[in-house]
Amino acid sequence: MTFSVSWHALLDELDDLPEGATLITPLSHNRFRVTNVQEQRVIIDFEDSDEKRPLQRDQFETLYRRIGDEPNGFELDRLPADADPYPAVLSLHPRFEIDENAGVITEQDGPTTSQLLDGEPADDTDERSEPDLDVYADALLLVDALERHDVTTLSEMETDALVNLYTLLSDVQRNANDLRQDVADVLLDRLHHDRPVSGPFGSVQRTTRRNRSLKDEDEVLAKLEDAGIDREWVIGIDRSKVDDALEVTGLSETDVYDIDESEYVRKADVDEEVKETRLQGLKEQLAATEGQEADELRKEIEDLEGRIDELTSFRTGTEVHE
Known part of the structure; x- marks a missing residue:
């Protein structure tokens, strides 16, 4: 099959996309939508920015030919830094498929899967579900404690309040670190190259740590x-x-021995029952309260959930231009 035939088959697929259909780039996992389909190019919009980009037909042809030259698939980490959307769009063609685990895009003989996420825009009015995470519950309790105490003047706080605050900070730190490691394990499978991948709050990069241990x-x-x-x-x-x-x-x-003693605070015990009671009280308060106060409390909890979600959502840090 010539590229011209494949190109027009791809354009037909793009014309048939449902309104609001979202695609995701295979390396940086940016979400974008196809907004205009033309004979010589495809216009896309990224969801997390106001950036519009034209994807040129000749670049698709170059990718098409490179895939054809590689019997085991074209390695995605060989793409230029700004070419991540091209394989995502090409995967809409019935014969091209991305294997993220192997880090390649291949041409198949039969129908394949694509980088299409959904066919309709997300419904923000759907009922929110509470994540089953220890760090979420502890973070909610910590936010509540921070709102009830003026931590800018720690020396003026009561001892029991300081103890509660320290305990919650310790629990959040431990559980957040466990979640951080889980996130890192997933990210490691997605970083196929040495280019940094950025999110709203920072960037990550695949690196190699060198450890040494003496032989016998x-x-x-x-x-x-x-x-x-x-x-x-x-x-x-x-x-x-x-x-x-x-x-x-x-x-x-x-x-x-030269001995240097220092004193520190160590968490000795956690009263999980009291924590659970307080957490349940916050949930019941939210469920029972109506009006502006309820809206404000829901907004605070949703903002907290949003911040946690954003910390596990990453996008490419490479700036691209039209």
């Missing part, structure tokens, strides 16, 4: 001796043996 001690010492290094230069004091020696000698700890 005898092997290391033998290698160093062969290189002319005296083993006494690299053999240090074994701390565990020093501690054993202290127990059978008259030496004190300060004879062999």
Whole structure:
């Protein structure tokens, strides 16, 4: 099949898209919509910005030919930084498919899936569901505590209020870190290249951490001796043996250690029952209250949910121009 035939088949698919249909780019996971279909180009709008972009026919042809040259699929991370939308649009063609796990776009003999997310605009009036996350519940309690106390003057707060605040901060930190690691595990599968991917609050990049651990001690010492290094230069004091020696000698700890003591606060216990009672009270207050006060409370909770959602939503940080 020639590119001209494939191009016009793609244009037919684009003309048949339902109103409000959303596509997503395979690398940066930006959402966009096709707003205009022309003979020589396709105009798209990104959802998270006012940016409009023309996708040119000749660029689609270049991608088409590169896919044809690769029997196992064209690797998406070989795309230029601003070319992410092209494979997403091309995936609407019945014979082209994106495999995000493998990081490739391929041509198939039969019908394929596409990067089309939905056929209708999202209905913002749908009933919101509460995320089943520990960090969400703790964050809601923390926001409530921050609103009830003036934390700009911590020294004037009651001790029990400070204890509650510290406990909630500790719980949010722990649970947020668990969620952060879960998010990182998913992101790692989506970052196929070294280019940073940005969200509203920051950016992430796939990196490699290099850890070192010594080989067997005898092997290391033998290698160093062969290189002319005296083993006494690299053999240090074994701390565990020093501690054993202290127990059978008259030496004190300060004879062999420089000791610097510091004091800190450690969370000793959490009253989950009280936390759950307070959280349930907030939910019941929201359900029972009507009028402006209820609207304001719902708005606060929705804003909180929005901030959590946004922290797990990422888009490309590369600026592109028409």
